Amino acid sequence: MTITDFDFICQILKARSGLVLTNDKAYLLESRLLPVARKWKLATFDDLVRLIRSKNDEAVIRDVVEAMTTNESFFFRDTKPFDQFKQICLPAMLKSRAGAKSLRIWSAACSSGQEAYSLAMILTEMAPQLAGWRIDIVGTDLSNEILQRAKDGMYSQFEVQRGLPITLLVKYFTQVGDRWKISDKIRQMVQYKEWNLLNDPAPLGKFDIVFCRNVLIYFDQPTKAKVLAGIAKQMPDDGYLFLGGAETVLGISDKFQLLPGQRGIYGLTGGIKPPASLTPPGFATPR
Structure with missing residues (x-):
């Protein structure tokens, strides 16, 4: 993953969800978005970035944002x-x-x-x-x-x-x-x-x-x-x-x-x- 690609996805996440990722979260970005790439029949994270850059497909972008949104929750959390x-x-x-x-x-x-x-x-x-x-x-x-x-x-x-x-x-x-x-x-x-x-x-x-x-x-x-x-x-x-x-x-x-x-x-x-x-x-x- 290049710094340019990381920044590109981070800008999308910030604009669409408010989520801010620091540079040390590059591993998290790649691990969560690989399943999104596979869903769209792409081999790598880089392919996913290229698809978004070239087509700006809203469905793909939505999948990216949803994949990066933290969904941790449990009943009566923290009591x-x-x-x-x-x-x-x-x-x-x-x-x-x-x-x-x-x-x-x-x-x-x-x-x-x-x-x-x-x-x-x-x-x-x-x-x-x-x-x-x-x-x-x-x-x-x-x-x-x-x-x-x-x-x-x-x-x-x-x-x-x-x-x-x-x-x-x-x-x-x-x-x-x-x-x-x-x-x-x-x-x-x-x-x-x-x-x-x-x-x-x-x-x-x-x-x-x-x-x-x-x-x-x-x-x-x-x-x-x-x-x-x-x-x-x-x-x-x-x-x-x-x-x-x-x-x-x-x-x-x-x-x-x-x-x-x-x-x-x-x-x-x-x-x-x-x-x-x-x-x-x-x-x-x-x-």
């Missing part, structure tokens, strides 16, 4: 954000939205759906407190292929063993051969849409809670600021934003501030409310 969701966000929303009885949640860059379905399971466990409520969970990703996996709700034994409590596996999944299918009840709680975070999210509507975890780390500073500004416009003053443990808004955006005493959970600047300290009555944290 803490889901505890914060249950113990801080939901009690506050149950109180502030008691009149409207409506809650909208966005799982951005949702990959194969584990995050969105984890939230759906939590809310289902809280059914008595949410009786009569309208709950909308929207999962978005720029990869149509990975979204289809999320919609299918079918997971391997390895995938359901990563973070999913056995009690919830038994309750909400059915074994089909050597795989596990999530129940229609949970699957139908999530609406999946193809969406690029580089676009203005206004068409998606307003969201009370946004999960955008482990995404910003792949962007440069201007792109991070753009994404955060777009999210801020779609949130109410008392909304919540979840970022990954290694992510921050410091030096990037003045739209958000960290909740006092918390990590990874933010509110709009000036709209922060003191966090609730107790889990909603009647709801036990799944382990």
Whole structure:
């Protein structure tokens, strides 16, 4: 792989997805794109680059972008954000939205759906407190292929063993051969849409809670600021934003501030409310 070819593909990735690759990631680029080359009946990475340069084929470019998008995900990933969701966000929303009885949640860059379905399971466990409520969970990703996996709700034994409590596996999944299918009840709680975070999210509507975890780390500073500004416009003053443990808004955006005493959970600047300290009555944290 030449430096020129590496830079060429990196420019496409940056423009189409916001993904920024450093020079030490050349091996990753080649290893992930070789299967794309074979799909298009090409022998080498160099052949793939030549095809894109000569024809600028959108279908090929789309395959390249999807192959380079990180799709790592698992149920109840890192645990803490889901505890914060249950113990801080939901009690506050149950109180502030008691009149409207409506809650909208966005799982951005949702990959194969584990995050969105984890939230759906939590809310289902809280059914008595949410009786009569309208709950909308929207999962978005720029990869149509990975979204289809999320919609299918079918997971391997390895995938359901990563973070999913056995009690919830038994309750909400059915074994089909050597795989596990999530129940229609949970699957139908999530609406999946193809969406690029580089676009203005206004068409998606307003969201009370946004999960955008482990995404910003792949962007440069201007792109991070753009994404955060777009999210801020779609949130109410008392909304919540979840970022990954290694992510921050410091030096990037003045739209958000960290909740006092918390990590990874933010509110709009000036709209922060003191966090609730107790889990909603009647709801036990799944382990």
